[in-house]
Amino acid sequence: MIERFRYYVLVDHKARWRNDSACMIISIAWYLISKAAGVESVRAFKVSLGFLIVPVVISTLWYCLKPQGVKSLVEIDLPRRSLLTGLAASIVLLALLGFGTPALEAAIIDKRLRELLEGEPTQDKIEEATQIVSEANDKKLRASPQLISQLGQKLLESSSKPHLRDSALTAASAFASYRSSLSPLPPTSAAPSEIVGTIVFQCGAEPLAGESPIVSGVPWVKGGPSGFGCSRAFVHILEPLSTQGQLPLDGLYARSITFVGGTFLYDGGQLKLESVLFIDSRIQVPLTNTGNQNVQRLIGAMLTGQPINLDLSTSSPMSPREVPFREKSPS
Amino acid sequence: MGSLRQLGRRAYRKLQPELESWLVDTGAFSLIFSSLLFAFAVFRILRALGINADFIDALEQLDHFAIATSFVMFLLTVLRRAYAAMTTPNAD
Numbered sequence: 001m002i003e004r005f006r007y008y009v010l011v012d013h014k015a016r017w018r019n020d021s022a023c024m025i026i027s028i029a030w031y032l033i034s035k036a037a038g039v040e041s042v043r044a045f046k047v048s049l050g051f052l053i054v055p056v057v058i059s060t061l062w063y064c065l066k067p068q069g070v071k072s073l074v075e076i077d078l079p080r081r082s083l084l085t086g087l088a089a090s091i092v093l094l095a096l097l098g099f100g101t102p103a104l105e106a107a108i109i110d111k112r113l114r115e116l117l118e119g120e121p122t123q124d125k126i127e128e129a130t131q132i133v134s135e136a137n138d139k140k141l142r143a144s145p146q147l148i149s150q151l152g153q154k155l156l157e158s159s160s161k162p163h164l165r166d167s168a169l170t171a172a173s174a175f176a177s178y179r180s181s182l183s184p185l186p187p188t189s190a191a192p193s194e195i196v197g198t199i200v201f202q203c204g205a206e207p208l209a210g211e212s213p214i215v216s217g218v219p220w221v222k223g224g225p226s227g228f229g230c231s232r233a234f235v236h237i238l239e240p241l242s243t244q245g246q247l248p249l250d251g252l253y254a255r256s257i258t259f260v261g262g263t264f265l266y267d268g269g270q271l272k273l274e275s276v277l278f279i280d281s282r283i284q285v286p287l288t289n290t291g292n293q294n295v296q297r298l299i300g301a302m303l304t305g306q307p308i309n310l311d312l313s314t315s316s317p318m319s320p321r322e323v324p325f326r327e328k329s330p331s
Numbered sequence: 332m333g334s335l336r337q338l339g340r341r342a343y344r345k346l347q348p349e350l351e352s353w354l355v356d357t358g359a360f361s362l363i364f365s366s367l368l369f370a371f372a373v374f375r376i377l378r379a380l381g382i383n384a385d386f387i388d389a390l391e392q393l394d395h396f397a398i399a400t401s402f403v404m405f406l407l408t409v410l411r412r413a414y415a416a417m418t419t420p421n422a423d
Contacts, residue, residue: 001389001417005411005414006415006418007416007417009411009414009415010412010415013355013356017359020404020407022406024400024401027400028393028396028397028400031393032393032398035389040392041392045396045399046372048400049399049400049403052400052403052404053370053403056404056407060411080350087354087359088358090362090365091361091362091365094365094366094368094369095365097369097372099374101372101373102372102375104376104379104384105372105376105379106379107376108376108379109379112381132381135378135381135383136378136379139375140380141375141378141379235400237367249405268340282410284375297402
């Protein structure tokens, strides 16, 4: 039996590949049937993998135990050099195509957006552009960051027209969210050095007075602002604890910090950001407050893709939902 | 230099059957993985073109599963091969 097993695994590639391919087909077919029947994805995945492993074990045992008279004598007899060349060429070709497609994908999105927002934006064009950008953001498609910044600024300017104000600002916030997803994570070697603020936040620990503050002025739990936590062992990077993580920006003071992911709600209230970066984050503004200058300034800053330095404490009328801004604590 | 080459040839001759056998499997699996990964790139292009049909989502899920399947297949092949190698009597 062991001899047959060795022969199956090391010599009779044709029989082994034929059997293994049949097992893979059974497994994939079962997965498709499960999905069509409405089985939950994770369960369908696990069960179908079971439908791969069990037939592979059975087919291997069957080959080893079947009578010698019906053994497969067919071996793969390919010239080594042609096999190697053919496989290597195919893999290189596929890899090149795979690497080339992000550029193509970006070019396609750029072209669609550029054509759409050429000339004076209209309500329909703005809505279509918002849809394109939202879908690209959801599906993590790449586009040119410069173009997104440029078109986002154009939409932000269009929001000065009363009839376009709501749609243009919604579109600009969608562009700002998308722009944040196109930025790479910054290096995180520098640590905050001075002590500011009354609520001191230090990643991974209870807040202690006297430690370097990073975020203050928002509700928060152990390890970070509410719904957010330290990640990657860097004190400068905060990520939401779940995909639903939301953080209201009104009343926030943040310094030298990078938010990665999450949704940020901004109602136009007081906000102070010093060297703050948003990566892969979404900004949401209520349509009732689209005329607020603070909202427009924050979106404009996010569209640049650069670390944000903004002090939005006094430049705009306060919204009713605003929370008081926390001042620097007396030492 | 000549003896080194001779040594290399002898080692290669000894390893040749095993090498060819590995070549078949690793080459084939690499090709399968590359093709399945390439499929993702195609889906992204379709999405970039504005085609956001449900069938793309379904195909993408199937592609995920196909990658997992071929990876498990690769592991099973390696395990079987390792067992076969362990049970092979030493020629020396």
